[in-house]
Amino acid sequence: xxxxxxxxxDVNGEDFTxxxxxxxxxxxNMRELGVDPEIIRRASxxxxxxxxxxxxxxxxxxxxxxxxEDAIEIVLKDKGPGIPDIKKAMQEGYxxxxxxxxxxxxxxxxxxxxxxxxxxxxxxxxxxxxxTTVTMKIKLK
Amino acid sequence: xxxxxxxxxxxxxxxxxxxxxxxxxxxxACGSDMMSDVLAYVKDQSVLxxxxxxxxxxxxxxxxxxxxxxxxxxxxxxxxMVALAHEHGLxxxxxxxxxxxxxxxxxxxxxxSKGVKKR
Numbered sequence: 001x002x003x004x005x006x007x008x009x010d011v012n013g014e015d016f017t018x019x020x021x022x023x024x025x026x027x028x029n030m031r032e033l034g035v036d037p038e039i040i041r042r043a044s045x046x047x048x049x050x051x052x053x054x055x056x057x058x059x060x061x062x063x064x065x066x067x068x069e070d071a072i073e074i075v076l077k078d079k080g081p082g083i084p085d086i087k088k089a090m091q092e093g094y095x096x097x098x099x100x101x102x103x104x105x106x107x108x109x110x111x112x113x114x115x116x117x118x119x120x121x122x123x124x125x126x127x128x129x130x131x132t133t134v135t136m137k138i139k140l141k
Numbered sequence: 142x143x144x145x146x147x148x149x150x151x152x153x154x155x156x157x158x159x160x161x162x163x164x165x166x167x168x169x170a171c172g173s174d175m176m177s178d179v180l181a182y183v184k185d186q187s188v189l190x191x192x193x194x195x196x197x198x199x200x201x202x203x204x205x206x207x208x209x210x211x212x213x214x215x216x217x218x219x220x221x222m223v224a225l226a227h228e229h230g231l232x233x234x235x236x237x238x239x240x241x242x243x244x245x246x247x248x249x250x251x252x253x254s255k256g257v258k259k260r
Contacts, residue, residue: 016195016197017195017196018196019197019200020196020197020200020201020204021200023200023204024200024203024204024229027203027204037206041204041205041206044204045180045204045205048180048200048201048204049180052197104193104195104197105174105175105176105177105191105193105195105197105198105201106175106176106177106197107177108175108177108178108181109177110177110178110180110181111177113181114177114180114181117181
């Protein structure tokens with residue numbers, strides 16, 4: 001297999017206005033690589049949801065993307081508060097986002113389930129007080 | 142339905158978009174103020190009607206491959222948002238109509254939530 005193409009994105013958690021910028025750049029990168037539009041859409045939505053989560057809950061973080069012939073792998077890493085109960089967090093409609101986030105159109109408790117829905121594989125590793133790493137894979141073949 | 146017809150039916154003001162972009166066809170639409178729901182339930186929708194005003198509306202539309210945004214209830218996007226929409230090639234319209242009425246007008250004129258884009 002040929003070597004993976006990698007992309008790194010810093011997710012600024014300072015203010016909500018910029019949330020989503022990394023995903024917009026990611027989508028542009030994937031278009032430039034000539035990835036199938038339907039796959040780009042699924043990967044972009046998953047990344048966007050993850051990015052928004054990092055801004056809402058973890059003051060930002062980093063996103064690393066690796067594209068091989070077989071798959072797009074997205075790793076989102078933050079040093080936020082961690083997720084105490086991952087099973088609960090995966091339930092549709094469950095959210096710990098504050099009210100001000102809901103008034104911005106997010107925090108409906110659909111982020112993580114949506115990320116799972118749009119990707120082929122998803123793993124969450126989280127330690128309370130240390131941070132969370134979400135690894136998602138979208139198959140290209 | 143063409144975007145220019147969306148504009149006419151809703152008596153909307155054009156905030157961003159060229160003549161040629163107004164000629165583009167749209168096949169389905171969705172109305173929501175919750176971007177979370179747009180991201181979760183929407184598939185292949187080319188028009189988003191919303192009363193929410195922030196940059197994430199533009200980015201959400203871009204993520205979902207939408208091509209037309211309609212702000213309802215006389216909501217107006219900021220110049221920064223319009224610039225962002227322009228960058229992504231999105232047509233932006235604004236109407237005085239409320240969400241229910243705006244959706245109803247488009248729906249009864251044939252723009253349902255289930256239209257399929259011809260590939």
